[in-house]
Amino acid sequence: xxxxxxxxxxxAALPEPVLRQAQQEMLxxxxxxxxxxxxxxxGPEFMAVAAEAEADLRRLLGVPDDYAVLFGGGGAxxxxxxxxxxxxxxxxPADYVVTGHWGRTALRxxxxxxxxxxxxxxETGGFREIPARADWRLSDDAAxxxxxANETIHGVEFRDTPEVGGVPLFADFSSxxxxxxxxxxxxxxxxxxxQKNLGPVGIGVVIVRRELLERPGQPRADIFDYRLQLAADSxxxxxxxxxxxxxxxxxxxxxxxxxxxxxxxxxxAKSGLLYREIDDSGGxxxxxxxxxxxxxxxxxxxxxxxxxxxxxxxxxxxxxLIGLKGHRVLGGMRASLYNAMPVEGVQxxxxxxxxxxxxxx
Numbered sequence: 001x002x003x004x005x006x007x008x009x010x011x012a013a014l015p016e017p018v019l020r021q022a023q024q025e026m027l028x029x030x031x032x033x034x035x036x037x038x039x040x041x042x043g044p045e046f047m048a049v050a051a052e053a054e055a056d057l058r059r060l061l062g063v064p065d066d067y068a069v070l071f072g073g074g075g076a077x078x079x080x081x082x083x084x085x086x087x088x089x090x091x092x093p094a095d096y097v098v099t100g101h102w103g104r105t106a107l108r109x110x111x112x113x114x115x116x117x118x119x120x121x122x123e124t125g126g127f128r129e130i131p132a133r134a135d136w137r138l139s140d141d142a143a144x145x146x147x148x149a150n151e152t153i154h155g156v157e158f159r160d161t162p163e164v165g166g167v168p169l170f171a172d173f174s175s176x177x178x179x180x181x182x183x184x185x186x187x188x189x190x191x192x193x194x195q196k197n198l199g200p201v202g203i204g205v206v207i208v209r210r211e212l213l214e215r216p217g218q219p220r221a222d223i224f225d226y227r228l229q230l231a232a233d234s235x236x237x238x239x240x241x242x243x244x245x246x247x248x249x250x251x252x253x254x255x256x257x258x259x260x261x262x263x264x265x266x267x268x269a270k271s272g273l274l275y276r277e278i279d280d281s282g283g284x285x286x287x288x289x290x291x292x293x294x295x296x297x298x299x300x301x302x303x304x305x306x307x308x309x310x311x312x313x314x315x316x317x318x319x320x321l322i323g324l325k326g327h328r329v330l331g332g333m334r335a336s337l338y339n340a341m342p343v344e345g346v347q348x349x350x351x352x353x354x355x356x357x358x359x360x361x
Contacts, residue, residue, distance in 0.1 A: 005345035008323030009152050009298060009336040010175070010193070011201045018249045029245075037242040041235055046245075050233065053248030060178060060251055060259060063207055064185055070206040070226060071234040071244055075193030076102070076174045079204055080109035083170055083189060086217040086226045088114045088143035095119040095142045095167070099158075100127045100151030101329050102172060113218060114143065127154040129290035133162050143215075144168045144188060150176035150297050152196070153327045155287070155334070157295035161186045168212060175297050177205075178254055179339060180264035188212055196297070197339050199247035202240045254339060263339050270337045270346040271296040277350040284357045302332035308360055309333070319352050321345075 006013040029036035032045050039045050054069050063069060072078065088094050093115040096107055099122050110116060119138050120131035138145060145164040150157040152175040161183065162169070168188025177192040184190065189208040195201035206226070213227050222228050222236065229236050254263065275294060278285040278301050287294065287301045303309060312333070316324050326332040335349060 002320070004317075004320040004322045005341070005348055006323045007321065007335040007337075007341070007345075007349070009327070009334060010195045012196045012336060012338050013323075013340040014200065014246070015250060015253045015340045018246065018253050021249055022246060036245045039241075041238055041241050046241055047233075049241075049245050049248055050235075050239075053244060053251060056248065056251045056255060057205070060255055061182060061184065061207070066210050067184060067207050068210050068213065068226075068230050070208070070229055071239060071247075072204050072206065072229065073202065073240050075195065075201065075204050076172050076191060077105060077109060077193075079191040079206055080106040080172070081113070082224055082226070083144070083146075083191070084110040084113035084218075085220045085224055087168075087170075087189075087212060087215050088217065089215075090218050091115055092143045093117050093139050093141060095136075095138050095145045095164075097121070097131065097136060097145070097147045097162075098123060099130055099148055099156050100154035101327075102151055102153065102174075103148040106146060106148065106172060110146075117142065119145065122156070126288070127151065127156060128288050129293045130156060130158060136162075138164060138167065140165075140167070142167050144170045146170045146172075148172045149190075150174075150295050152298050152336070153300070153329050153334075155289050155295040155298045155300040156293045157297065159292065168209070175336075175338070176295075178251075178260055178263065179267050179297060181260050194243065194247050194250075196336070197250075199250040200243050203243035203247055205247075266339070266343060267296040267337065270341065270343055271299065273343075273346050273350055274299050274335060274337070277353050281353070281357055282361075284361050285353065297338060298334060298336050300326055300330055300332060300334045302326075306331070311360075312356060315356060316349075316352060319348070321349055321352060324349075 095117050097120045120136040122131050145167050149171045170189045171187055173190045174193040175196045178197045191206045193204045278287050284304050285301050324333050326334045
């Protein structure tokens with residue numbers, strides 16, 4: 001079997017050692033007599049898996065003790081609705097900074113529950129840069145300020161944590177979590193769907209300052225109440241246990257590889273290599289994002305002639321490079337460089353791009 005280099009934006013590539021361990025443990029987890037996916041989430045085996053995953057995630061990300069960690073079914077879009085229900089009073093405003101497609105998605109999920117205020121938006125510029133902090137229009141009475149730390153589709157990333165005063169900062173870190181050190185104490189809440197850096201699709205993580213959970217929020221079913229989920233160790237109902245187990249394996253792999261400091265180094269090397277290949281192509285390839293806002297995780301790029309797109313993708317697949325088709329919102333190409341993508345994969349992509357340009361330029 002020959003595995004390709006998978007540049008898919010999500011569900012994304014998982015580390016091969018994680019997949020091999022999961023394969024090895026699929027029929028029987030340790031000496032339990034059954035697969036972990038078959039065992040009760042209330043049993044000692046899975047409870048140990050869940051507790052270990054949380055402890056390892058706290059260690060990997062440096063989560064302070066005064067922050068709770070929740071694991072929930074679904075991805076980031078689910079949390080975008082739940083944060084409004086849990087932390088905004090009925091009719092209370094919430095400020096949103098919109099830097100791409102997923103920022104707009106967060107708006108739609110929160111719209112039924114808050115007085116939605118767009119503090120800043122990069123839409124008029126085609127979501128090619130982060131709106132200057134001096135131009136943000138923040139509300140003193142907002143429940144929170146929401147940002148999307150990295151825009152998976154538009155390839156725009158916050159490279160610094162913005163100051164927002166006394167209002168808690170909430171952030172969607174789905175596609176950049178664990179890719180570099182993060183000062184969680186500067187945020188009231190961060191959340192992430194797992195299917196990019198943390199594990200498989202179907203589970204998400206919420207890290208929230210405990211004191212914020214004292215807010216009454218809005219009327220909601222028990223299953224949507226973060227406080228009740230925390231009291232039940234994220235098991236108010238049956239959780240996606242296989243996905244949780246896989247997340248735990250992925251976090252252990254990241255710790256063994258050197259943690260977020262090492263992945264920051266690799267991310268800089270991988271993204272720098274690919275951006276150089278684009279920028280040095282003489283216009284054959286282009287990336288339209290302002291240099292200061294370019295994502296390290298998701299690199300959208302375009303060929304100078306869209307008629308070449310189909311051939312580029314077909315030849316890339318034949319060369320063992322998959323998942324490069326751009327999102328339908330933008331078209332073109334996109335290479336996602338999450339933690340599971342080795343530097344060798346990006347070197348192979350850059351070499352292919354150079355060869356394709358020489359043959360078609």
